[in-house]
Amino acid sequence: MIPEGTRFLLPPEARLxxxxxxxxxxxxxxxxxxxxxxxxxxSYDPSxxxxxxxxxxxxxxxxVLALRSEFTTLLAxxxxxxxxxxxxxxxxxxPLWLREADAELGRLREYTxxxxxxxxxxxxxxxxxxxxxxxxxxxxxxxxxxVEVGLPSLVGEVLKASGLPEGAQQEAQRAIxxxxxxxxxxxxxxxxLPPEARxxxxxxxDLYGEREVLEEAKGLPLPERxxxxxxxxxxxxxxxxxxxxxxxxxxxxxxxxxxxxxxxxTPGFGLPLLGGGRYDGALLPQAAGFALGVERxxxxxxxxxxxxxxxxxxxxxxxxxxxxxxxxxELFHGEDPVGYAQRRGIPFLAQGERLWRVG
Amino acid sequence: MRRYLLTIALPKGRMFQEAYQVLRGAGLDLPxxxxxxxxxxxxxxxxxLLELRNKDVPVYVDLGIAEVGVVGKDILLDSxxxxxxxxxxxxxxxxxSLIRRPGDTSPIRRIATKYPLFTSRLLKERGWVADVVELxxxxxxxxxxxxxxxxxxxxQTGATLRAAGLVEVEVLAHSTARLIVNRQALKxxxxxxxxxxxxxxxxxxxx
Numbered sequence: 001m002i003p004e005g006t007r008f009l010l011p012p013e014a015r016l017x018x019x020x021x022x023x024x025x026x027x028x029x030x031x032x033x034x035x036x037x038x039x040x041x042x043s044y045d046p047s048x049x050x051x052x053x054x055x056x057x058x059x060x061x062x063x064v065l066a067l068r069s070e071f072t073t074l075l076a077x078x079x080x081x082x083x084x085x086x087x088x089x090x091x092x093x094x095p096l097w098l099r100e101a102d103a104e105l106g107r108l109r110e111y112t113x114x115x116x117x118x119x120x121x122x123x124x125x126x127x128x129x130x131x132x133x134x135x136x137x138x139x140x141x142x143x144x145x146x147v148e149v150g151l152p153s154l155v156g157e158v159l160k161a162s163g164l165p166e167g168a169q170q171e172a173q174r175a176i177x178x179x180x181x182x183x184x185x186x187x188x189x190x191x192x193l194p195p196e197a198r199x200x201x202x203x204x205x206d207l208y209g210e211r212e213v214l215e216e217a218k219g220l221p222l223p224e225r226x227x228x229x230x231x232x233x234x235x236x237x238x239x240x241x242x243x244x245x246x247x248x249x250x251x252x253x254x255x256x257x258x259x260x261x262x263x264x265x266t267p268g269f270g271l272p273l274l275g276g277g278r279y280d281g282a283l284l285p286q287a288a289g290f291a292l293g294v295e296r297x298x299x300x301x302x303x304x305x306x307x308x309x310x311x312x313x314x315x316x317x318x319x320x321x322x323x324x325x326x327x328x329x330e331l332f333h334g335e336d337p338v339g340y341a342q343r344r345g346i347p348f349l350a351q352g353e354r355l356w357r358v359g
Numbered sequence: 360m361r362r363y364l365l366t367i368a369l370p371k372g373r374m375f376q377e378a379y380q381v382l383r384g385a386g387l388d389l390p391x392x393x394x395x396x397x398x399x400x401x402x403x404x405x406x407x408l409l410e411l412r413n414k415d416v417p418v419y420v421d422l423g424i425a426e427v428g429v430v431g432k433d434i435l436l437d438s439x440x441x442x443x444x445x446x447x448x449x450x451x452x453x454x455x456s457l458i459r460r461p462g463d464t465s466p467i468r469r470i471a472t473k474y475p476l477f478t479s480r481l482l483k484e485r486g487w488v489a490d491v492v493e494l495x496x497x498x499x500x501x502x503x504x505x506x507x508x509x510x511x512x513x514x515q516t517g518a519t520l521r522a523a524g525l526v527e528v529e530v531l532a533h534s535t536a537r538l539i540v541n542r543q544a545l546k547x548x549x550x551x552x553x554x555x556x557x558x559x560x561x562x563x564x565x566x
Contacts, residue, residue, distance in 0.1 A: 148546055179545075181560070182447035205445070209549060245546050265543045270423015272543065 005100065005109030007295070012308055017112070017298055021093055023140045024114045024292065031133060033091040033116045038075060040068045040095070048073055049256075055097045067097040071115060071291065076283035079119070083284070088119040107271070108295055115276070115291030122286040124235035127260055127278060130288045131240050134274055138264055141297050145264045145273065150250025151233055152257040152277070154217075154226045155204060159254075161223035162197040172201060177251045179205040196221035207248035211237070217248055233260060256282050262290070269300040312348040312355065313341045319350035363407040365551060368425035370413035370434075374536060377450045378429035379408075385558040417442060417539065426544035427552070432534035433513055437474040443545050446538040446559045453515045455532040458525050460502055463509075471501035472511040481511070481531060499523040 002008060009017060025035065042048075044056055044064035055067040068074070071092045079088075093114040100109050114137075118130055131147065138145035155176060159169045168191060175184040184205065188198055200220045207213050214234055222230065237244065250261055259278035266273060276290020310328040314320040315337055323329045329350070332340065341349060341358045348355055367382070369375045383389050390401035390408060401407035409425055416430040417438040433455050435444060455474065471492045472478045478491050489508075494501060498512040503523055513534070514520060514527055538559060545552055 146547060178441075179443040179445045179540075181445060208546060209553070247546065265547060267547055270421075270541060270543055 007108060013298065017294060020141055020294060020297060021114055024137055025091065025093060027136055027140045028091040028116050033089040036075065036090045036092055038071060038092065042066050042068055042074055053098050053100065055099045069096055069098055072117065072289060073283060075117060080284065083119065087121045091116040112294040113291040114294060115289060117287055117289035119284055119287045122280055124232055124239055126288060127236040128239040130276065130290060131262065134262065134264055134290055135242060137274065137292055143266050143297065143300060145266050146245055147262055147264045148245040148247055149260055149262045150247045151229055152251055152254035152261050153229050153259055154248055155251040156254035157223050157226040158200050162193060162201060164191055173251045176204050176249050179249060181205055205249045208246060210245065213246040213248060229259065266300050271296055273297055273300060309344045309346050312350050313337055313346045315349060315351040318352050322353060323350050323355065362403060363401060364405055365427065366407045366409065366425040368409045368411055368416045368419040368428035370416055370430055371410045374451050375410060378536065381448055385555055420539050420541050423541050423543060426541050426548060428539045429536055430539060432537055435537060436532060437477040439476050443540040443542060444537045445540060445556045448536040448538060451536040453513050453534050454530045455511060455534060456514045456527045457509055457511055457529040457531055458499065458502060458520060459509045459528050461526050465508065467508045469507045470509050470511060471498055471507035473498055474511055478511045499525055
């Protein structure tokens with residue numbers, strides 16, 4: 001009936017999902033982020049970061065179309081010619097599709113994201129704004145979240161300055177990403193490297209934890225640009241003034257992320273709930289943002305299995321019209337309204353203008 | 360669903376025993392394995408051990424059901440899952456090899472294996488055009504019977520191969536047991552896991 005990796009939602013989950021999206025949109029709006037809308041159909045572009053994993057369709061002209069697989073790339077492309085000077089804030093929400101082979105726990109092929117982009121501002125204050133909103137989003141959902149911040153650009157700068165050939169840099173990046181110290185050691189052993197570069201590279205996988213990690217990192221022989229990235233991160237965390245987890249070995253897509261990269265987890269749920277970062281120069285000169293996976297949030301919240309009863313049972317249409325503006329009302333069909341209200345736990349009955357508590 | 364201090368996914372069989380000894384040696388308070396038939400050992404609030412098929416270990420760890428696992432590198436090379444693998448535990452050494460009938464140098468058109476992802480990647484890297492046939496056991500029979508021109512399989516001593524009259528043409532990868540950790544769990548349970556990783560790395564006789 002429906003393909004693997006897609007879902008249908010019934011009450012109360014469907015309502016909860018709409019509520020979660022509403023809460024996030026409202027939160028972002030209150031922080032100056034204006035909604036934008038993007039089409040679900042895009043022209044297929046082989047250079048798109050998710051080109052291979054996107055669903056494809058054939059247009060009437062014979063050209064290939066792709067179903068939207070993320071928001072940021074298209075939004076940046078559409079905005080590029082129209083953005084003037086100054087700071088712009090946008091938010092988006094909607095379904096996305098990925099032609100993933102396996103659909104598993106919290107990994108779907110059709111899923112919903114709510115996210116935001118802060119464009120035209122960079123530096124510690126801008127990073128702190130985006131991180132603050134990530135925390136605020138988790139709080140708005142009622143989730144106990146831990147935000148983890150990494151600095152892919154630091155790994156990138158250290159690799160670039162190391163003098164390793166390009167293929168070996170990529171291999172080293174993969175080993176750092178998996179915190180695979182034995183293989184990183186073996187790999188570095190095959191190349192003549194300055195001892196400082198070797199020391200720093202071997203330290204990166206284990207630079208995770210709390211603030212002490214920054215001190216450890218500062219003690220390493222780092223290239224100039226990496227030092228600056230680290231100083232910026234320290235300032236960001238000072239401005240943010242909330243505890244975060246750090247992992248300076250996070251080396252995901254370091255050519256794309258120019259500064260911080262972050263994710264949020266919640267205890268007892270094995271996948272990240274949101275992810276984002278700063279990607280100055282990749283699509284736009286200055287931009288940062290994040291997106292939250294709504295289905296994952298739903299799964300982490302473990303919604304109540306029971307449907308919630310309305311407040312009022314209306315005995316006629318007039319009462320429905322009269323009270324639906326202020327309360328959740330349902331019109332009654334059938335015999336014995338009192339028994340029905342008691343069975344479902346509906347506290348009030350209403351007829352015409354009259355409202356009374358079920359005895 | 361029961362809650363545990365830590366859930367560890369282990370492959371059943373010999374690697375289970377070895378991993379058990381090594382993890383206990385690193386100071387983990389492991390539950391006793393009393394009931395041979397149980398697949399889950401441990402009490403609520405303590406450490407739980409899951410006994411799984413080796414291929415399922417990365418799945419349980421990636422999806423966060425188990426925070427930690429022990430599994431051979433050969434399995435990881437074929438799993439395509441995004442995990443941390445901070446420690447080479449050294450035991451369970453074997454190799455992934457290309458195996459053929461003696462003297463057979465004809466182009467490989469069909470290749471049988473228990474490691475389809477690893478084998479497809481190999482074909483792509485080498486520019487070989489061949490079909491990959493996924494089998495579940497006694498892979499050498501595929502070469503003996505002519506189901507395939509070559510097989511990619513795990514080799515420990517080579518005795519099975521010799522008995523089947525086949526030759527190990529090329530060693531494609533070396534494998535030992537690895538500690539794997541779920542990406543979120545390493546951070547959320549770092550007070551438990553960071554010292555464990557340090558102890559396992561500094562163990563006597565580690566490679």
